[in-house]
């Protein structure tokens with residue numbers, strides 16, 4: 001039990017330091033308090049909400065249904081809160097998270113406008129020393145990184161960007177006040193999930209919108225709309241069952257795991273067509289993936305579903321040349337995040353929208369009055385960058401995290417993230433990651449995955465306290481086994497081959513490693529439960 005490398009615990013300022021006050025940090029704080037721990041949350045923003053605090057761009061909303069993209073830990077909360085739409089807008093999700101912060105009296109333990117700059121494990125004292133950009137130095141037995149998978153936006157580094165005389169906006173740092181684009185010539189760079197939400201909104205306001213597309217993406221209609229009270233009531237009457245299905249599912253949504261999945265290619269074409277038409281009419285990206293899970297592994301299945309979506313694009317977009325440009329051709333469906341939209345493809349039928357193909361005519365530079373590609377200059381008043389994130393590891397690498405022997409996390413992960421279950425990393429005792437790399441995280445309804453991690457971590461800390469164990473650390477062999485398993489599962493799919501942020505391809509110099517765990521939310525949960533049931537198998541306790 002006694003690890004000679006660590007002396008008995010000293011008193012700390014808090015039992016737990018939590019970095020980040022999004023869905024993860026808020027629930028972690030609540031859960032730890034309930035378990036009798038003291039905890040402090042540090043949040044860089046001046047409000048809680050994380051993703052939903054920062055991403056205020058027009059059209060921002062989630063792609064999981066509101067009744068599912070919400071906490072399940074409090075039956076009273078889930079009954080009381082009324083969602084207005086099938087897919088809630090950013091302000092509604094932010095209001096929800098603020099309600100949670102107030103309802104559970106969380107704010108008194110959250111320090112806003114406080115960025116954690118360093119977290120060093122002091123081996124002698126067996127505690128974490130945490131530093132912030134406000135000059136605070138605090139100690140905690142445990143450090144929980146709730147820093148978000150998609151919280152560090154890429155900064156626009158286009159040549160000439162600093163000379164642009166118009167207004168520039170980064171979608172992930174959108175201003176609080178309304179941005180009036182009426183009468184403006186607006187350029188949007190990017191056609192990922194964010195841009196696909198922004199573009200229809202901007203097109204309605206701007207005098208002219210030019211979309212600069214490098215890679216066409218697959219998008220599925222949301223079929224969003226009001227969530228009628230009666231429908232919400234019906235769902236809430238049997239909420240536990242719905243939540244349980246999500247918890248045991250592949251992607252954290254209430255689509256049960258098929259008992260004996262049929263291969264998509266074996267389904268008679270007429271039947272498959274009917275299923276796809278029904279799903280298309282119902283809307284929802286996750287339901288499409290969940291209905292034909294082998295599309296991410298079987299090229300033939302993928303080709304069938306991808307062609308179905310392309311047909312829909314061609315049928316929607318009137319100009320055949322524009323339609324063809326919008327048809328994804330560089331990657332299999334679902335190997336970049338499948339997008340969810342409201343009138344995205346329809347937007348290209350508007351007279352005030354132009355699509356520019358950056359593969360044919362790359363951006364050369366941003367000029368004082370617009371953007372120049374290899375064949376034209378586009379005069380612009382406003383530029384919107386929807387160019388994505390340094391995902392999965394960006395926010396963690398933004399902190400000087402040091403474990404045993406002063407080992408920097410950045411160095412330990414130089415060849416790609418190394419974790420056990422995506423929850424912990426060898427050499428970094430008493431540090432936990434919420435939805436860390438190599439957990440289902442971004443390949444799931446993240447609220448379901450966040451709740452699972454938070455509960456596992458809080459239970460683990462309670463167990464250690466009860467057993468009088470001061471230190472927990474992922475063992476090197478267990479970590480190596482998990483990293484290999486994550487890679488094996490990914491390599492059985494089409495995802496690692498595609499250039500996406502899942503593999504870090506969007507950030508120059510990042511090691512190419514597929515980061516989410518694709519084994520499914522339900523099976524992953526079971527593995528975590530088994531690890532705990534076996535006395536935290538694969539961890540060294542001391």
Ligand code: FAD
Pocket residue numbers: 019020021022023024025042043044045049050051052053055060061062063064069114115116117146147148149150151194395398399434435444445446447450
């Ligand atoms: P975040 O919400 O990212 O919160 C992390 C917080 O940590 C941030 O507030 C950040 O400021 C803070 N932080 C980071 N580093 C530091 C530091 N060093 N010091 C102090 N504070 C720090 N997921 C879905 O499942 N469905 C969706 O529909 C969906 N839509 C999304 C839409 C957008 C635009 C984006 C960007 C992401 C979306 N996601 C979606 C993923 C989303 O990030 C998660 O669902 C969820 O909100 C993550 O919560 P979190 O608390 O883990 O992280």
Ligand code: N01
Pocket residue numbers: 061062063064150189190191192193194195197213214215337340358363386387388389442501506
């Ligand atoms: O970022 P992205 P995002 N020159 O990386 C282009 C979640 N999310 O913010 O594909 C030209 O997907 C880039 O082009 P390419 C969701 O998990 C969810 O849109 O690299 N173009 C791409 O088109 C999502 O996956 C929701 O060729 C450049 C775009 O910018 C994740 O967040 C909503 C470029 C970036 O797309 C990230 O989505 C929003 C360059 N130099 C976000 N650099 C919903 O749930 C980048 N691009 C609804």
